[in-house]
Amino acid sequence: MLLLRCQLKQAPPQKVSFRFCVVMGKQQSKLKHSTYKYGPDEIIEERIQTKAFQEYSPAHMDTVSVVAALNSDLCVSGGKDKVACIPKSSQFFSASRDRMVMMWDLHGSSQPRQQLCGHAMVVTGLAVSPDSSQLCTGSRDNTLLLWDVVTGQSVERASVSRNVVTHLCWVPREPYILQTSEDKTLRLWDSRGLQVAHMFPAKQHIQTYCEVSVDGHKCISCSNGFGGEGCEATLWDLRQTRNRICEYKGHFQTVASCVFLPRALALMPLIATSSHDCKVKIWNQDTGACLFTLSLDGSGPLTSLAVGDAISLLCASFNRGIHLLRMDHSQGLELQEVAAF
Template sequence: MRLKRLHIRYYPPGMFLDYEKRGQLKTKCIDLLKLTPETDVNELVSEIRASEPLITSSCVEQVKVLICKLQEKALQAHILPLTNVAFNKSGSSFITGSYDRTCKIWDTASGEELHTLEGHRNVVYAIAFNNPYGDKIATGSFDKTCKVWSVETGKCLYTFRGHMAEIVCLAFNPQSTLVATGSMDTTAKLWDVESGEEVSTLAGHFAEIIALCFNTTGDRLVTGSFDHTAILWDIPCGRSVWDADIGLCLVTLLGHNDEVLDVCFNYTGHLIATASADGTSRVFSTETFQCLCQLEGHKGEISKVCFNPQGSRVLTASVDKTARVWCAKTGACLQVLEGHSDEIFSCAFNYEGDTIITGSKDNTCRIWH
């Protein structure tokens, strides 16, 4: 075995060791869960060397530097596992939701915590920036509410109440005038960001709604459900008086043989990608409503799917501990992102499409270039 690279896992504290064994690149993790600012670094390194043969004398100083970095930030982590991650438009900051009932805003370059958003009474499960503006964040919780926050101050602006069960997905429209929420109560709701009022309820699924996404113009919303279908809704644009009966079902997209766990539009609104518990992702045309290609290769359910800004690539995250990059036109797998030690529940491209963030049940986020 030969050590290739060391890198930090901030949350919870630890280090990843990338090493080569019989020509294959592998990764193992050293947990440092008891690390505190008072921990004796030299003593800790000696303990690590005694139990880990990959840590040789040549890399001791590097290990010390990494542990010192961890000590500086060891008290800033979520105290319970992460639920979701999301970039702002530029990728300069990202947010994390957690079972600890908070959402945190982080600086991507430094890893510094900028704000902790506190106020939910249960798990913060769904999170989103109001891209491209990036001045607001929406959080959806198992407490059945959605909150809108100021990015600059970290203060709560509105709390949306009305769902009868957990909120598990949400999205801003591109104009940042509406927030859509999806719930385990089988409905989606639209909320006015300026007034804080409910605009309408979208009812049509026969099971829990667990994914939704606006198209680029904001006049269409796609929802994915445990009923094995995705529904495309017509959402009138504008800021005039709203009719409570808006939200017409345009088409139901069929083909998956298990729950649809995520859905998204590409940036032109001409394509929809779906992710399913059946282990596949599909790309549909919004003009013909036909399936254009099927993305096959994951060894377990796919929990998240998104397009790159150019619409040429699809990114998927799976319980098989990998994320994959696909050709949106042919469905061919172009790259497999390996390294997480547990299932990946979230993934996203930055606005330029040259950086990817993944969030995993191993309590870490990884940034890929």
């Protein structure tokens, strides 16, 4: 697990205090190409050179499986880990294949503040409650655990047969937790007793990831797949109807991550998806139309996507570490890679 400064500055790299933290390394400038714009009736592939971007020596020596933004200047990334941040805090949690969950403090020592042990298999989901008082964890052992953040004690446990957890997220201002699973379902859990409050209609493929909108009214889940079969994101209503609203199809391999983009970016609501097909796509949330595609050539499968700030995205990849992407409206909606580290 690494803590990275993701704000671009021209000062030489410096070490930071944590043993598990680094900043970006040697800098190189490169030119990118291969972007896709979408007109009313056709896809136009642009094979033109765009702005130079800054490429630093990789922060990780292996695949980056997850990235999360602490703020506009710092992000946390994990190789085989899952990471969840406490809102407006210097604290964050990590989980890994050793079945442990650890709590870290950015301003504390290099040792974890807490170690939470309770799962029998690899921990694959983490979600922090909106008031930061509780942590929910999920595992390949088919269980969810609810923890008291202050005491580090498990307060609730639930198990559902064949519910191999792939991701967890907490609904803002609500006692509900959203969860995706390898059994192709999306579940909504009530943290008050850790009971299933709603189970959305099963999809045709494994659900890999989920995200809830800031207002808590909608959520997205995404699917694995191959050759364009599956490989989609789905928008759901979290209010009374809890119906499927829209689907976003256009990736050709597993969609590993999906996020709601800040409304400040455009007049219309947008979502972004990243896929094992090396592409990040921007979609009109309401119509399902793909507005822009950025192809990160040579990156390998894209594994995780996170909103950095009002105009930036962080994208983790198999081969090239972490990509810093920026939204640009100077010539219509565009997404550009500005750095890799």
